[in-house]
Amino acid sequence: QQQVRQSPQSLTVWEGETAILNCSYENSAFDYFPWYQQFPGEGPALLISILSVSDKKEDGRFTIFFNKREKKLSLHIADSQPGDSATYFCAANSGGSNAKLTFGKGTKLSVKS
Amino acid sequence: GGIITQTPKFLIGQEGQKLTLKCQQNFNHDTMYWYRQDSGKGLRLIYYSITENDLQKGDLSEGYDASREKKSSFSLTVTSAQKNEMAVFLCASSMAGQDTQYFGPGTRLLVL
Structure with a gap:
């Protein structure tokens, strides 16, 4: 049973376009949603995160939109740059003393110039 | 700032061999994790440790052992490497x- 789903599996956009990466989840107890960015040969690094009490979180060109009712969220990367080409993972946990993150399978983003 | 060091960077083993991977962190963090990443399958949790000498099974613990020798180090053993x-x-x-987890660069395993 996959608790965190991501789509699309891969995405190609042109430089300057907005890339939209989607994520959905099943567990209503999830309340913390980080997005990790991973470049080839490296470990994932935290990019941006949101708590379920918010419906939007911005950090520069990166924005998370969150819909608690539909259990969906999306990562928007505005003005995409070739350096944004990476794999992006959506993750979730239910906070508190639960230290475990559940990861999606990732979206591989390619930005063409 | 801090850093997570994983050794070795590459590991080639033989079928049935016991293989040990090591991890060191200087963040002074309490909790440490081991994940397995397969192409197209995301990250799956093998073991985690909330504090020194603690060990908790993840979703993929079968076929692995782990050891939290001290706060800064966490080892993972593949008990019997599978061919290919x-x-x-x-x-x-x-x-x-x-909630924020900081990752090391990874150990790449290949079993012949």
Whole structure:
């Protein structure tokens, strides 16, 4: 049973376009949603995160939109740059003393110039 | 700032061999994790440790052992390597009560 789903599996956009990466989840107890960015040969690094009490979180060109009712969220990367080409993972946990993150399978983003 | 070091960077083993991967962190974090990353399958949790000498099974613990020797180090053992197995093993750490996990660069395993 996959608790965190991501789509699309891969995405190609042109430089300057907005890339939209989607994520959905099943567990209503999830309340913390980080997005990790991973470049080839490296470990994932935290990019941006949101708590379920918010419906939007911005950090520069990166924005998370969150819909608690539909259990969906999306990562928007505005003005995409070739350096944004990476794999992006959506993750979730239910906070508190639960230290475990559940990861999606990732979206591989390619930005063409 | 801090850093997570994983050794070795590449590991080639033989079928049936016991293989040990090591992880060190200097963040002074309480919690450490081992994940397995297969192409197209995301990250799956193998073991985690909330504090020194603690050990908790993840979703993929069968076929692995782990050891938290001290606060800064966490080892993972593949008890019997499977032929044609190829994966990246990622170590991570986090502060107690904090959700953000910091990852190492990974150990790439290939079993011949």
